[in-house]
Amino acid sequence: MKVGLFVPCYVDAFFPEVGVASLELLERFGCSVEYPLDQTCCGQPMANSGCQDDAAGTEAHFIRCFQNFDVVVGPSASCVHHVRFHLDATQQTPAARKVRGTTRELVEFLHDDLEVAAFPWAAFPHKVGLHNSCSAVRGLGHECPSERVDAPFFSKTRALLGKVRGLELVEIDRRDECCGFGGSFCVTDEAVSAKMGSDRVHDFHRHGAEYIASADMSCLLHMKGVIDRLGLPLKVIHVAQILNGAAR
Amino acid sequence: MMRPVDPEARAAHFIGREEHESTHDRVVWGMRQHRDKAVAGVPEWEQLRELASQIKEHTLTHLDRYLEQFEENATRLGTQVHWARDPEEHNTVVHEILAAHGVRSLIKSKSMLQEECGMTPFLEERGIAVTESDLGDRIQQLSHEPPSHIVVPAIHKLRTDVAHLFAREIGSNPDDTDPHYLTEAMRGNARPRFLAADAAMTGANFAVAETGGFVVCTNEGNADIGASVPPLHIASIGIEKLIPRAGDLGVFIRMLSRSALGTAITQYTSHFHGPRRGGELHVVLVDHTRSERLGSPDFWHVLKCIRCGACMNTCPVYRRSGGLSYGATYSGPIGVILDPGFDLEKYRELPFHSSLCGSCTEVCPVKIDISDQIYKWRRVVAAKGMLPLTKRVGMNALGATLARPKMFHAAESAAEVALAHLPRFALYNALNPWGKQRELPGVPRQTFRQWYLEHRAKSGKP
Numbered sequence: 001m002k003v004g005l006f007v008p009c010y011v012d013a014f015f016p017e018v019g020v021a022s023l024e025l026l027e028r029f030g031c032s033v034e035y036p037l038d039q040t041c042c043g044q045p046m047a048n049s050g051c052q053d054d055a056a057g058t059e060a061h062f063i064r065c066f067q068n069f070d071v072v073v074g075p076s077a078s079c080v081h082h083v084r085f086h087l088d089a090t091q092q093t094p095a096a097r098k099v100r101g102t103t104r105e106l107v108e109f110l111h112d113d114l115e116v117a118a119f120p121w122a123a124f125p126h127k128v129g130l131h132n133s134c135s136a137v138r139g140l141g142h143e144c145p146s147e148r149v150d151a152p153f154f155s156k157t158r159a160l161l162g163k164v165r166g167l168e169l170v171e172i173d174r175r176d177e178c179c180g181f182g183g184s185f186c187v188t189d190e191a192v193s194a195k196m197g198s199d200r201v202h203d204f205h206r207h208g209a210e211y212i213a214s215a216d217m218s219c220l221l222h223m224k225g226v227i228d229r230l231g232l233p234l235k236v237i238h239v240a241q242i243l244n245g246a247a248r
Numbered sequence: 249m250m251r252p253v254d255p256e257a258r259a260a261h262f263i264g265r266e267e268h269e270s271t272h273d274r275v276v277w278g279m280r281q282h283r284d285k286a287v288a289g290v291p292e293w294e295q296l297r298e299l300a301s302q303i304k305e306h307t308l309t310h311l312d313r314y315l316e317q318f319e320e321n322a323t324r325l326g327t328q329v330h331w332a333r334d335p336e337e338h339n340t341v342v343h344e345i346l347a348a349h350g351v352r353s354l355i356k357s358k359s360m361l362q363e364e365c366g367m368t369p370f371l372e373e374r375g376i377a378v379t380e381s382d383l384g385d386r387i388q389q390l391s392h393e394p395p396s397h398i399v400v401p402a403i404h405k406l407r408t409d410v411a412h413l414f415a416r417e418i419g420s421n422p423d424d425t426d427p428h429y430l431t432e433a434m435r436g437n438a439r440p441r442f443l444a445a446d447a448a449m450t451g452a453n454f455a456v457a458e459t460g461g462f463v464v465c466t467n468e469g470n471a472d473i474g475a476s477v478p479p480l481h482i483a484s485i486g487i488e489k490l491i492p493r494a495g496d497l498g499v500f501i502r503m504l505s506r507s508a509l510g511t512a513i514t515q516y517t518s519h520f521h522g523p524r525r526g527g528e529l530h531v532v533l534v535d536h537t538r539s540e541r542l543g544s545p546d547f548w549h550v551l552k553c554i555r556c557g558a559c560m561n562t563c564p565v566y567r568r569s570g571g572l573s574y575g576a577t578y579s580g581p582i583g584v585i586l587d588p589g590f591d592l593e594k595y596r597e598l599p600f601h602s603s604l605c606g607s608c609t610e611v612c613p614v615k616i617d618i619s620d621q622i623y624k625w626r627r628v629v630a631a632k633g634m635l636p637l638t639k640r641v642g643m644n645a646l647g648a649t650l651a652r653p654k655m656f657h658a659a660e661s662a663a664e665v666a667l668a669h670l671p672r673f674a675l676y677n678a679l680n681p682w683g684k685q686r687e688l689p690g691v692p693r694q695t696f697r698q699w700y701l702e703h704r705a706k707s708g709k710p
Contacts, residue, residue, distance in 0.1 A: 009650065012696045013660050014689045019696030023704075035700050038653040046647045048604070049639060050626030054647030061651050086623070138606035138619075147562065147610035149288040174277070178564045182603030184639070187681040189601060191260035192568045194685035195269070196603070225686030 003031045004066045006074030006103070009041040011217050018217055021244040022075040022106055028121075028244075029114050033073075036065040043089060044082035048183045052089040059090040067095040071113075072103040075240045077136035077216050080105040085139065105140055106240055107215045111156040118163055121245040125166030128242075129209030131200070131223070132157055133216035137176045142215070146176050157215060157239060164242055170209045177203075181222035197226040205232050215239045249634070250593045253575035255601040262404070262570040272404055273567040279400075280561040282510025283611065290506065300499050301615040304552035307457075307490050308542060314457040314490045315533065321460025322531060325522030330532045335365035338534050342367065342449070342482055343374055345530055349480050351446040353377040357464070357471035358385055359451025360398055360555060361484045361534055364577045364590075367449075379441045381470035383434060390417045396571030396579060399508045399557035404570040448474030452485045453554065454500060455531075458493045461521040462531070465504060465514040472518050479527040483520070487538050488551040500554060503613040507556035541589055546624045550585050552614040557582075559608035559618055565601060574598060581608035585621040588628070596634045599625035657697070664691045 003026055007019040019035075026033045042062050046055035062083070066072045074080050083103040090096060110116045136142040136157070143155035161167055180186065180196025187193075201223050204212050212234060214220050220236040227234045237246065263269045287293050307314055319329045330345075332338035338361075346354065354376055356362065368378045368389075380386040384401035388394065390413055395401030402410070407425040415422035420433035450471045452462040462483060464471040475481045491500065505514045523529035542548050560566045560580030571579035576587040576595055584602055587595040599622050608618040629635060635643075649655045667675070668691040676683040694702070 007696050009656070009660075013664065014692065016692050016694060016696035016699050020699060023700075035697075035704070037697060037701070037705065040653055040656040041650040043647075043650070045650075046643045048623075048626070049643050050599075050628070050630030050635065051640075051643040051647065052627055052630065054643045056647075057651030058647055061653070134603070134605035134607075138610060145607070145610050146284070147607060148294075149284045150291065150293040176607075178603045178605035178607070180564070180603055182605075185600070185603050188639070189256045189259070189565070189603075190681035190684055191256070191263045192565055192601075193603070195263050195568045196564050197686065199273070221689055222686070224689065225682065228687035229685060 001031060002068075002070045003033045004069030004072040005033050005035040006039065006042075006066065006072050006079070007035065008074060008076045008079045008217070010221065011076065014221065015217050015238070018075055018238040018240055021238065021240040021246070022073070025106075025110070025240055025244045026073060029110075029116065034069070039065045042079045042082050043087060044079055045183060047082065047086055047089060055089040059087050062087070063090065063093070063096045063099050066099045066103070070102065071109070072099060073106055073109045074103065075106040075215065075238060076218065077105045077107070077133050077140050077142065078218055081135040081139040105136070105142075105215065107136070107142055107157050107160060108140060110243070111160055116160070116163075119160075119243050119245070122163070122243055123165040124242050124246065126210045127168050127170050127208055128161070128211045128213045129170045129172055129204035129207065130157060130161065131179065131204075131212050131214040131216075131219055132176055133214060133219045134176070134178050136215055143176070160243060161213065161239065167242070170204070170207045172203045172207045172209075174203055179219045179223055181219050186222060193222075194226065197222050198230070201226050201230070201232060201234060205234055209234065212236045213239055213242060252594055252597045255569065255573045255575065255597055258573035258575065259565075259569035259601070262573055263568060268404065268406060268570070269568060271406060272570055276397075276403060276561050276567045279509055280558075280611070283507055283558055283561065284510075286506040286510040286512065290502070296499055296503055297613055297615050300503055300613060301552060303491060303496050303499060304614050307492055308488065308548065308551050311487065311490065311542065314492060315487060317457040318455055318460055318490060319533075321458065322522075323460070325460050327460065327522050327529045327531055330530060332532050332534045332536075334536050335367075338365045338484060338532055338536070339367050339370040341532050342484070343371060343376075345480070345482055346371070346376060346447055349447065351376060351480065353379070353441070353445050354447050354449060355379045355381050355442050355445040355474045355478075356449040357451070357466060357474055358382045358401070359449065359484050360395075360577065361451055361486050361536075362449065363394060364536060365484070365534070367484075379438065379445070381438065381442060381474055382466070382468060383431060386434060386438065387413065393572060394577065397557060397560055398555050398578065398582075404572060442473050443477060445474070445478050447478050447480040447482065450474060450481065450483045452483050452489055453504065454491050454497060455485050455489045456492075456494050456497065457490055459521060461494070461519055462489075463497060463501075464518050464520070465501075465516065466518075467509075467515045469516045472516055475518070475520065476524075479524070480530075481520075481523070481527065482530040482532065484532050484534060486534050486536070488553075504554055504556050507558040507611065507613045537589055547585070547589065547621060549616050550582070550589075550621060552616050553582055553586075554614055555582075556613060558611040558613065562607040562611045564605060564607070565603055569601070574601070581618045581622065585618060585625060588625050592628070592632070593634065596629045599629060660695060664695075667691050
């Protein structure tokens, strides 16, 4: 299986270690992974602002970069959600339909497609609070959303982290409340966004988490910004880093 | 172009009042938690949601038929049925009925539709005294503010705010913030008005086509005192409130209060079938953009709404903003998708007052795709050229850069150089909203792409 590694623009720029962890993790499970060097972005920033015309070129470029893979895997539920559900500013060619249909988020790829049973190399003896992003929970269905109190609980991210030695998950008050990042929302709605971020990190802090882990670096980027400003003793880490055996 | 409502600035102001914001968030989240508990007690909840959605979709796609059936049956019961295309027609019809009866004072129970129509100021300008009979609505009326929530209209206020307001308006003790005391004080003040009113107005939660009756749900019984004391009762009903059969009520009544406040049912669920003996009952069926909305493939589903407020309670943005920040009749997620349909220019910023977390869609008892509609309204705003200039220019430049890998990688390097080397005052200032309450990310030694080129790229590749 030829896997195309999709590393979102902000991960490429600010969190290369998350790209490295994703790549190494996929390779550990025998995937033949290639990172198309010309990739930039999935188009979400423009599309989320309603700017379809401005998103079209970027989306077309994304399709060109990834059209020759069996599957495209990216460590970001938010971007993968855009590709699967919203990437329609560009023409829906057979290539576009193929890429949209075969793009997978890392957690679901490991959990659903590879059905990974163990991460023997992974140990993380810390108290970890899990932040599943809104795109992960309500967009891609990584976890039963808290609103669905009638449905049996499941969580793909928890299932994977449960296979990591020593990792202790910390429960918080509002399991899947938004962290307030929201793309350009975080600057155009600064006060609300920052308040949501502050409430979110305090929920983790109050319950004794040492780390906030997520499959979405954009939420973590936001929460890290809040944590650093407030000087809280909390760290953020991408799920891929933990699963790949991050030793901290 | 007309200046739009600025929900972001209004929300920032609300957040600045720390005790208000934190109390509001806690109390409104509490309603969401009550809703979760109540829903957990109904094992067939998901089936109910699906059924409710289907009944509404069926009704809306056969609305002409059901409206005529309702009119016919209501008329047979002795109810006088009126039709209004827009707020002006609604208000005129209501005023004509009131004027014909020489009405000087009116008590009304909660009706978001009457808010939508701006009815109270219209009637007051014509010499009719209007008293809200719902406690929260009365608080809002005395504050000269619209409701901030469709179910709990004064939820953005603290008890101390209410104590001060009542002290000023009805002479109660400003230092007594006990809810029981405050409620009794208002009861003592309002009851004589209720008893002396010449007419009553209500809204309706459901109108039943096969019977010609309608249903009003309240927790205070305030609609009932209005409908029972004065001889004239006028109900304003949006045309989307129709349901086909009385039997369908069982589905909606089970969901309404569980979704709203987490109680099994509202304290009062009153069914009106024709006028009381010796009285008159009028119904005004109002369109006000609803039929236009019904023709919109992207947005017609919003007409399924039963006004439970669950989307507002769960919305992390609404809880931090307070309902008045939306500057519109409807606030929260449902407002974000309803208000632009009334006036796109005025409410063009509302679809951006959302983090698109999607929780609203999940709690909606009639399965409205609220979050998707917020997203689609953004496209409408952008396509009509109504985005703020900075965003328009910014997104255009961003789109141009991200479509070209060389430009992107150059821009990426430039940004990293800037972040790594610029002094703090150049990064953290009024031009950078991110940096007001958050630190910027650090700059890594190399991008992932650079790492990949160094460690993995095979020869022959760039």
